[in-house]
Amino acid sequence: MSGLAAPTRALSEGPLRLALPRGALFSGALELLDRIGADTATLRGDSRSLVFEAGGLMLVTMRPSDVPTYVEAGAADLGITGKDVLLEQRDRAVYELLDLGFGACRLVLAGRRGDSSLGESERRLGAMRIATKYPRIAERYFEDAGRQAEVIEVKGSVELAPLAGLADGIVDLVDTGRTLADNGLEVREEIAACTARLVANRVSHKLRAAEIDRLSARLREASSL
């Protein structure tokens, strides 16, 4: 334990609170919840609410990258988010309970198709310039391999960076690879395979052990169907 986290919020009694990721993993998460008998119809509508109740759970919806924050602080007992998010925020003290199987993607290093600037920069300039939304994953990946890279964090479309000359390549999450192909990019190295994961707050995992184990077992069964 290095830093001592300042607790921010109380755990509540009542139903378990499950943090759900809006975005690419949302429909997969809802399908999984449907399969364990929670009715998620209200979440599928165009309601602008952020908090729902279904199947004896309180569902709170948020950006995938916020899920570890809420779960670590105990503002949610459990959460569903991508392995990419967990790898990027690896210092969050949450339990990773389950591989839910859906939302399979790859974290990759990509460069311009038919262009050697990635390798050339590494060889002649000593370092590649890499644009990414995952600066910590990228830095760690190159560091572990003893390679040098100048990692540039961007928030929007990462594919733009090599096209506009901001970077030689990108580290990004790839599903079908279509976005890469459409922008003249290709996968050069695979860094990690990612799927949706179930995570738990450290205190909830102890104090509500039986409920969490039960839900986890049902999700495990449902995700292997």
Place this chain on the structure above:
Amino acid sequence: MTHPIPPGTRDILPDEMRELRRLERELAAAFERYGYGEVATPTIEYEEVLARGDERGAPLAHRFFDESGDLLALRSDMTVPIARLVANRFASAEPPFRLSYIASAYRAVRPQRGQMREFTQAGVELIGVPAPHGTAEVVEVLGAALDAAGLTRAVIGLGDAELYRQLLEELGVPAEAGRRLLDRLAAHDLVGLERELAEIELGAAEREALARVPTLRGGSEVLEQARALGGAATERATSRLAATFEALERRRVAERVSLDLGLLGDLGYYTGAILEVYDPALGHVLGGGGRYDELMGRFGQPLPAAGFALYLERVHLAQTEEERLERGQIEAGAGERPG
């Protein structure tokens, strides 16, 4: 114009200070009742002395030089300074030693995470009483401290630092693979643990035991469950934890203790029982502790030892949250709200 203070530090104003002082008095009275005399040690010590605790202990984050060029550091907890104090001041005294403290400690913070660089710990050290009696006494004092703070719903998690390591050995897992499994468990990565297990050549029953045993937590029934999973090997690996739990039952302090077979110590110097404290009103641990039977030996005075530390600010926060819950003022937050 404002005058900044370092991130992770803060000022305390009278309203909060009154409550913190009251909490300190409640805790100090509980420690005193069990015969634990309060001590104070210097906030700054020689870095080399503090670092003797363990390279895997809470890392020292603040080091600096004094006027003669000696390297000093701010303590990251009170356990190591008290081990040093006992070795220096009680070298010829007859153990056991029962000491308590309420003191600040210092750790590194990561930016924008609301972490505390300076915080207060309240705890005890029992030096010279071996397991399981010493552990049971420490758990009793911890329970009394939680009651004194009004946290009657708080739960003490009890594990054993060596349990999983021993289980790996008993089941014949190669050392290198065992290290990878321990790494996954220490990172609370149960998905990774299962994945690593799938790579190791093992019987199905052994694999099942290694995946399931660290997820067992609850009352004494988890020891039964562990035995059912892993047979004699698990029985041997859990025997010390079982003995600790029996000592707690004999002392009638087992009621608020929850066994946790997957608990690994955060700090490297723990050797046997590990404690963690939870309150249903808070998402973070309130404190922890355990046995550190090898620490005193590093100060030339091998003695069995155990202790715990509560994070005072978190205990205060838990008190506040419990009061709010009692007043029923926490909004349930359920149901849809207009967006």
